[in-house]
Amino acid sequence: MTITDVEAIHLRLPEVAETADGTQDVLIVRVATDEGLTGIGEVSSQSYVCKAIIEAPRSAERRHGLREVVVGRTVDDVTALWDHMYVGTNRYGRRGVAIHAMSGLDLAFWDLKGKAEGRSIHDLWGGARRERVRAYASHLFGDTPEETHTRAVEAVGLGLTAAKFGWGPFGKDPDLDVAHIEAARDAIGDDRELMVDAGCAWDWETGLERIELFEPYNLGWLEEPLGQDDLKGYRELCSRSSIPIAAGEMETTHHAFEALVDCGVHVLQADVAIGGGLTVCRRVGEMATRKGIRVVPHCYSTGINLAGSLQWIVTHPTGDLVEYSRSPSPLMRDLVSNLPQLEDGMVRVPNGPGLGVELDEDVIERYRVKE
Numbered sequence: 001m002t003i004t005d006v007e008a009i010h011l012r013l014p015e016v017a018e019t020a021d022g023t024q025d026v027l028i029v030r031v032a033t034d035e036g037l038t039g040i041g042e043v044s045s046q047s048y049v050c051k052a053i054i055e056a057p058r059s060a061e062r063r064h065g066l067r068e069v070v071v072g073r074t075v076d077d078v079t080a081l082w083d084h085m086y087v088g089t090n091r092y093g094r095r096g097v098a099i100h101a102m103s104g105l106d107l108a109f110w111d112l113k114g115k116a117e118g119r120s121i122h123d124l125w126g127g128a129r130r131e132r133v134r135a136y137a138s139h140l141f142g143d144t145p146e147e148t149h150t151r152a153v154e155a156v157g158l159g160l161t162a163a164k165f166g167w168g169p170f171g172k173d174p175d176l177d178v179a180h181i182e183a184a185r186d187a188i189g190d191d192r193e194l195m196v197d198a199g200c201a202w203d204w205e206t207g208l209e210r211i212e213l214f215e216p217y218n219l220g221w222l223e224e225p226l227g228q229d230d231l232k233g234y235r236e237l238c239s240r241s242s243i244p245i246a247a248g249e250m251e252t253t254h255h256a257f258e259a260l261v262d263c264g265v266h267v268l269q270a271d272v273a274i275g276g277g278l279t280v281c282r283r284v285g286e287m288a289t290r291k292g293i294r295v296v297p298h299c300y301s302t303g304i305n306l307a308g309s310l311q312w313i314v315t316h317p318t319g320d321l322v323e324y325s326r327s328p329s330p331l332m333r334d335l336v337s338n339l340p341q342l343e344d345g346m347v348r349v350p351n352g353p354g355l356g357v358e359l360d361e362d363v364i365e366r367y368r369v370k371e
Contacts, residue, residue, distance in 0.1 A: 001075045001116055005032040006067040006105065008054040010047045010369040011331055020140065020167040020199065022301040023329035027051055028364070029104035033075065037115050040359060041107030042304035044273035045100035047369075053089075053101040063091040066101055075116070078109045082279040099252035099276045106277025107308050107355070114354030121278065121311040121354060128314040132346040135324040136162035136193065138300055141170045145183035152187030154326070159345035162321065163188055166197025166223065178213055185217045195246070197223040204233035211243050221246040221267050231263050238264030249298035252276055254283040261291055271298040272308040285316045299323040303336025306347075307355040310340060314349045322347060335363045 009028040016024045022044050029041040043050045056065025069088035073081060085105065089098045114121050122128045137155035142148040148165060155163040165184050170177055185194055196219055202210065207225040214222065221244040226233045228250055238245050246267035248260055252275050257268055268288055270281045281297070288295045295316055297309035300323060313319035324347060325332050333339065337360040340347045350356025 001037065001112065002034045003031055003070050003073050003075060004034050006030070006054060006070060006108075007032070008051040008104075009364060010051055011335070011364065011367040012047070012369050013329065013331065013367060021327055021329070023325060023327040023332040026302055026331055026335075027101075027104060028304070028335075028359070029054070029108050031070075031105065031108040031112060033112060035116070037112055039075075039108035039110075039112030039115065039354065040304060040357075041104035041109075041111065041277070042273045042302055042308075043100055043104035044271060044301040044305060045097060049097050050101040050104070053098055054105070060091075062088060064088055066105055070105065075109055075112045078106065078113055079279055081109055082106055082277065095252050095256070099280075100274055103271075103273050103275065103277040103280075106279050107272060107304065110278050110308075110311075111354035118353050120349075120351050120356055121308075122314050122349065125282070125315045128349055129317065129319070130314060130349075132343070132348050133310060133314060133322045134161060134320050135322055135342055135345060135347045136160060136164055136195065138164050138323045138325050139166075141165045141168035141180050143169060145176075145179040148180045149183040149187045151326075152184045156188055156192070158342055160192070160324075160342070161345050162193035162195070162220065164195040164197060164223070164323070167199040170196070171198055171201030174210060174213055177210060181214060181217050181219075190218070193220040194218070195220045195223060198225040200224050200227050202226060204230070204237040207233075207237050208240055211237075211241050215242055219243050223247065223267075223269070224249070231259060234260070234263040234265060238266065244294075246296070248275075250274060252280070254280055254287060257284045257287065261287065261293060265293075267294045267296055269296055269298040271305070272312060273301055273305045274298070278308055278312055281312045282315075285312065285319070289317055295319060296321045297323060300325045300327075302331050303339040303357055304355065304359075306340055307336065307350055307357045310347060310349045311355060330363060331367065334360055336360070
């Protein structure tokens with residue numbers, strides 16, 4: 001099966017707010033083959049930039065656009081294709097946005113391989129360890145603790161056993177931070193898992209002060225309390241923290257996750273649409289198993305990302321949790337016509353070929369950014 005074309009489709013809501021919400025703007029990737037099969041993927045990044053990286057014409061060696069790198073190659077060995085893309089872009093890539101763009105192609109390649117063999121991706125990898133995965137509601141903090149309480153009540157009503165809150169007004173004032181966490185904990189009770197995303201708000205000394213304030217609320221993890229490049233700070237904080245520290249949603253390649261492990265991070269949060277696709281996430285999962293570290297996919301964009309996250313984490317020995325965005329955006333709720341749904345706080349893993357999901361063409365046309 002030979003790749004004949006790669007299409008980068010930019011979808012964008014009419015108004016994009018300055019909030020930490022990746023469901024407003026997304027890049028969809030379609031990979032066509034000579035056998036008539038099409039694979040789909042997603043890039044959760046700066047869509048205009050990643051579209052250019054995919055569509056850039058042939059240049060000198062190791063600096064081509066991704067379409068030029070892969071057209072004419074076969075999809076027999078997806079890992080080899082990943083390595084080929086990495087080498088073909090390494091004069092301007094190796095990390096960052098080039099790997100983001102590669103993520104979408106890698107997802108599409110695994111989707112194609114599964115479709116060609118009539119098997120789900122998790123079946124290609126040895127089969128699912130469970131049919132359903134526990135989900136956690138992913139919310140932004142409300143403008144007030146009362147709004148946070150209301151959103152947490154909604155999570156309970158969905159039957160969820162875990163919820164995460166982040167960003168918004170959080171991180172600026174310690175008393176207000178505690179008030180928001182207290183409101184969320186009060187709403188979900190003591191028998192459900194509560195996580196907090198600090199949004200890279202502090203240095204490690206401030207983070208440690210906040211952790212001491214948050215200890216009474218039994219947090220499952222504190223996510224990205226420090227800047228993403230502050231590895232020295234993470235070494236200091238992780239060795240002292242009484243709350244598990246989670247990080248990794250913006251990291252690319254398994255090399256970056258090895259660095260987080262060396263810093264003592266307790267929960268790795270690879271994103272299949274950012275970090276390098278399923279190929280990288282599979283490597284991260286294998287490393288985490290060897291190190292005895294928890295892995296939970298970061299997933300806050302569309303149903304393609306959700307499907308990829310489920311296909312991956314269901315093969316992981318301890319993969320019992322997946323992020324489930326509660327954003328009302330049609331790019332999250334409607335783009336995938338058979339979006340995996342919440343069922344009593346769980347999400348059923350798609351069993352169809354490849355990713356196991358289909359796209360709604362009407363939604364694509366409605367939100368497609370015209371050239």
